[in-house]
Amino acid sequence: xxxxxxxxxxxxxxxxxxxxxxxxxxxxxxxxxxxxxxxxxxxxxxxxxxxxxxxxxxxxxxxxxxxxxxxxxxxxxxxxxxxxxxxxxxxxxxxxxxxxxxxxxxxxxxxxxxxxxxxxxxxxxxxxxxxxxxxxxxxxxxxxxxxxxxxxxxxxxxxxxxxxxxxxxxxxxxxxxxxxxxxxxxxxxxxxxxxxxxxxxxxxxxxxxxxxxxxxxxxxxxxxxxxxxxxxxxxxxxxxxxxxxxxxxxxxxxxxxxxxxxxxxxxxxxxxxxxxx
Amino acid sequence: xxxxxxxxxxxxxxxxxxxxxxxxxxxxxxxxxxxxxxxxxxxxxxxxxxxxxxxxxxxxxxxxxxxxxxxxxxxxxxxxxxxxxxxxxxxxxxxxxxxxxxxxxxxxxxxxxxxxxxxxxxxxxxxxxxxxxxxxxxxxxxxxxxxxxxxxxxxxxxxxxxxxxxxxxxxxxxxxxxxxxxxxxxxxxxxxxxxxxxxxxxxxxxxxxxxxxxxxxxxxxxxxxxxxxxxxxxxxxxxxxxxxxxxxxxxxxxxxxxxxxxxxxxxxxxxxxxxxx
Numbered sequence: 221x222x223x224x225x226x227x228x229x230x231x232x233x234x235x236x237x238x239x240x241x242x243x244x245x246x247x248x249x250x251x252x253x254x255x256x257x258x259x260x261x262x263x264x265x266x267x268x269x270x271x272x273x274x275x276x277x278x279x280x281x282x283x284x285x286x287x288x289x290x291x292x293x294x295x296x297x298x299x300x301x302x303x304x305x306x307x308x309x310x311x312x313x314x315x316x317x318x319x320x321x322x323x324x325x326x327x328x329x330x331x332x333x334x335x336x337x338x339x340x341x342x343x344x345x346x347x348x349x350x351x352x353x354x355x356x357x358x359x360x361x362x363x364x365x366x367x368x369x370x371x372x373x374x375x376x377x378x379x380x381x382x383x384x385x386x387x388x389x390x391x392x393x394x395x396x397x398x399x400x401x402x403x404x405x406x407x408x409x410x411x412x413x414x415x416x417x418x419x420x421x422x423x424x425x426x427x428x429x430x431x432x433x434x435x436x437x438x439x440x441x442x443x444x445x446x447x448x449x450x451x452x453x454x455x456x457x458x459x460x461x462x463x464x465x466x467x468x469x470x471x472x473x474x475x476x477x478x479x480x481x482x483x484x485x486x487x488x489x490x491x492x493x494x495x496x497x
Numbered sequence: 498x499x500x501x502x503x504x505x506x507x508x509x510x511x512x513x514x515x516x517x518x519x520x521x522x523x524x525x526x527x528x529x530x531x532x533x534x535x536x537x538x539x540x541x542x543x544x545x546x547x548x549x550x551x552x553x554x555x556x557x558x559x560x561x562x563x564x565x566x567x568x569x570x571x572x573x574x575x576x577x578x579x580x581x582x583x584x585x586x587x588x589x590x591x592x593x594x595x596x597x598x599x600x601x602x603x604x605x606x607x608x609x610x611x612x613x614x615x616x617x618x619x620x621x622x623x624x625x626x627x628x629x630x631x632x633x634x635x636x637x638x639x640x641x642x643x644x645x646x647x648x649x650x651x652x653x654x655x656x657x658x659x660x661x662x663x664x665x666x667x668x669x670x671x672x673x674x675x676x677x678x679x680x681x682x683x684x685x686x687x688x689x690x691x692x693x694x695x696x697x698x699x700x701x702x703x704x705x706x707x708x709x710x711x712x713x714x715x716x717x718x719x720x721x722x723x724x725x726x727x728x729x730x731x732x733x734x735x736x737x738x739x740x741x742x743x744x745x746x747x748x749x750x751x752x753x754x755x756x757x758x759x760x761x762x763x764x765x766x767x768x769x770x771x772x773x774x
Contacts, residue, residue: 227749227750227752227754227755228716228718228746228747228748228749228750228754228755228758229754229755229757229758230757230758231758234754281558281559281753282558282559284561284564284757286754286757287561287757287758287761439505441505469505471505472504472505473504473505475504476558477504477505477506477511477563478504478505478506480506480507480561480563480564481505481506481507481508481564484564
């Protein structure tokens with residue numbers, strides 16, 4: 221693992237690191253914010269999964285999360301959204317290929333050799349950060365934006381007992397029924413739709429739910445509302461009587477101006493769950 | 498004036514606008530954050546001047562200022578750092594020409610026709626925003642980063658009674674003695690150094706000072722400390738007995754991770770001055 225940069229930030233350190241990923245078979249870059257408390261012992265960690273077109277950097281510079289993580293004594297991980305580099309397949313569309321991994325393990329060519337973001341985010345990177353930094357793996361929570369909100373919700377529901385809480389900003393919540401999902405799942409996972417269902421938050425909520433609190437915010441002026449389908453997840457949560465807070469925020473859109481506006485509340489929400497355990 | 502974008506943000510609106518600038522003789526773009534209070538009446542305004550290579554956008558997306566401005570009911574203006582576009586002179590260096598206006602009126606070719614950032618920021622843009630938005634021109638404050646910290650300090654000292662307070666993040670404070678200053682002043686203002694002195698914060702502090710409070714933060718790990726020369730301004734403030742808080746922040750560098758870490762305190766500082774009047 222190599223250090224790309226480390227900047228003092230709200231009393232802690234915002235680092236960027238690269239490493240050879242076994243899961244993705246290429247170099248991967250991630251951001252990690254450690255609060256000052258990490259100097260003295262292992263701290264809880266909040267995963268932040270980014271959306272389409274993003275790298276590790278977008279949320280790290282625009283979401284305004286570090287200040288609240290510093291206040292709560294929580295680390296933040298900002299993984300990239302796909303494998304990258306020479307020899308890694310890509311597509312001209314912004315919503316397929318590099319920058320659009322959708323947090324799945326691709327089984328179809330040309331994606332299968334590198335696009336294994338599920339394994340990367342759920343197995344390889346957790347071990348890497350716990351081995352190299354003062355991270356308490358027993359206290360994890362997860363959030364994300366858009367495609368990353370989809371990732372956060374599906375990962376949280378598929379791995380019971382790992383995450384104390386899950387939240388999302390304008391998540392894609394019913395990708396098997398949306399053009400943000402059907403296109404990518406078809407390309408990465410193939411035409412057998414039974415392979416898609418573990419990556420659909422609404423189907424997962426119908427089937428198993430989540431063993432902790434859920435918080436989702438979506439803007440009423442989000443330009444992608446028809447692709448996100450918050451109504452599907454809202455119905456599924458209510459039907460299941462899932463512990464959840466699903467908010468439609470008046471006037472807000474899909475941008476980081478929206479994400480940053482509600483970051484304080486999301487991190488406070490996770491802190492409550494992380495420190496209750 | 499044309500609206501480029503408007504995003505809901507912390508209960509207010511983050512807008513981006515373009516207009517034909519008379520001062521710079523080209524189209525100029527600026528960001529303006531209006532807190533919710535602007536719906537009901539004119540609000541105080543804090544100017545944020547950016548540093549080398551920046552546009553109106555950097556601080557708008559990375560400084561985390563809107564949340565504190567929203568809390569205090571203060572508008573934020575994010576001007577660009579130079580004229581831009583076809584027909585506007587430029588230089589291959591990152592610290593001269595487009596993105597590096599240094600907040601002066603150039604008198605030398607090829608810069609003189611467009612590089613009139615002093616007039617733009619002190620005359621044209623204040624009138625434009627007061628005419629088009631709910632801005633209370635009687636309550637203004639100013640801040641900035643690096644080259645923009647230089648701009649904030651020099652503008653505040655040159656225009657007595659306009660600004661209730663001035664602050665800066667890692668400002669260039671003695672440009673007549675620094676490679677960040679001598680090169681640009683020579684190019685823009687010519688070799689007669691007497692024309693440079695109104696654009697040097699240390700010289701201005703020696704000569705006249707500021708009729709309000711000053712707050713400056715600079716990181717002890719700032720990679721450009723030798724070019725910023727905080728020691729010159731510190732000596733000048735102390736010699737003058739200027740009301741001032743000059744802080745060296747341990748471990749912080751020149752980045753927006755530094756700026757955002759102290760933004761809350763800067764905006765609280767300005768709010769106290771703006772609401773005391």
